[in-house]
Amino acid sequence: MKVGFIGLGNVGGKLSGSLLRNGIDLTVHDLNADLVAACVEKGAKAAEGPAQLMRDCDAVITCLPSPAASDAVMQEMIGEVTEGKIWMEMSTTDEAEVKRLGAMVIEKGGAAVDCPVSGGCHRADTGNISIFAGCDRATFARILPFLTTMGRRVLHTGELGSASVLKVLTNYLATANLITCSEALVVAKAAGMDLNTAYEAMKISSGTSFVHETESQVILNGSRDISFTMDLVLKDIGLFQEVADRAGVPLEINPLMIEIFKDGIEKYGPRELSPNIIKRLEDKTGLDITAPGFPAEMVDDEPEEPGYEVHPQGKGAVAAE
Incomplete structure (x- = not known):
């Protein structure tokens, strides 16, 4: 399956790096050409823009700084959404907005997922971050291999919007x-x-x-x-x-x-x-709240491990529909 990734900033650059590190066929786009070039050096392909990504890829991930940015990207992609395409919104966004954009994708025959991450940029860099995913169970089963490549603990939160x-x-x-x-x-x-x-x-x-x-x-x-x-x-x-x-x-x-x-x-x-x-x-x-012996940045010292689905306590494993 071919994956597209839009938004290579602090979080997106690290998540896309985990996909590349694990052999995923990845095409990327960002308004910052330097970020795209750095990703291409690691093995990704560069896209001309969001429309091409949706046209050429089976799943497109967006990881953007604001709901407005996600809307702007969707307006470029929506004309290329066809049956079976998947949009995965990994930005931190508004529940109502992800439902609105997701409905546009679903109306065209695609599937929509909100799948934000949590646990710090340092864990995004090592594939050990946690991921929430809101979507129908069948779509969750399709994207779980990508989610467990980018993160260690993956929680299916329910319907679209619940993860946000x-x-x-x-x-x-x-x-x-x-x-x-x-x-x-x-x-x-x-x-x-x-x-x-x-x-x-x-x-x-x-x-x-x-x-x-x-x-x-x-x-x-x-x-x-x-x-x-x-x-x-x-x-x-x-x-x-x-x-x-x-x-x-x-x-x-x-x-x-x-x-x-x-x-x-x-x-x-x-x-x-x-x-x-x-x-x-x-x-x-007038106090200086510093002390010797502490690191300048957070580093994840846990080894990268295979990701897995987390099941909510008291609910047990959820069978795929």
Whole structure:
């Protein structure tokens, strides 16, 4: 099966690399010619644009920075969608929007999947990231070999759009973790604690989290580099707020987080690295929240392993229809 990939940025470049590393017949496109050239050097073919990709490939993956970008690409591809073609949306996007675009694909005889990833860019680079997939079960069975090539843990979340809801939910939780870890580290420093010791105390306690064990390290290093920026955080928690609003849930914490990141963007710019949200407190207190011995970037030190489907606890294995 021939696969097309559109969007070779921080996440897409790594996911497409996993496909190439595992021998998938891959054709790519990006507005940045340098990113395309780098992918071609690894064995991919270059496409003239989205329409050609949909015409020539069996499945086309999009991994783009915004719902608007996905819409623009779909307008170019939709005329080439025919019976059996698959569109796989790996961007973090809006549930309603992926359903709207997916309906266009399905009407033309194709299949649509929203399959965002979670677990950090460092895991996308090694094929160990987690992937959610929203689609009918028959389509899921068709694309599972690609998903387990790009990721280690793959969860079929239900119908189209369900994966996007769960993706922004998990990003909301990660953002809340980032803010609370930042506050905890600043309070530790202000209270006279050694930050290396504070990091370990948090790590071995009930207060630990994936975000602490990864992002707190690059915060303490001072690089703050997780290849993710404040504008993307604001987009994600904004999408989560839209889900909550549509469901009629009166959130309390997320609206405050939105204001915190709006303030961070106003102070430091939209493309500031997201862990530098801690700078708001560093600036207010005059404290330097760094410590020796921590890495400048997150690296996945787990070996690449074959991916597999995750079955929700209590539901057991789901038989293909």
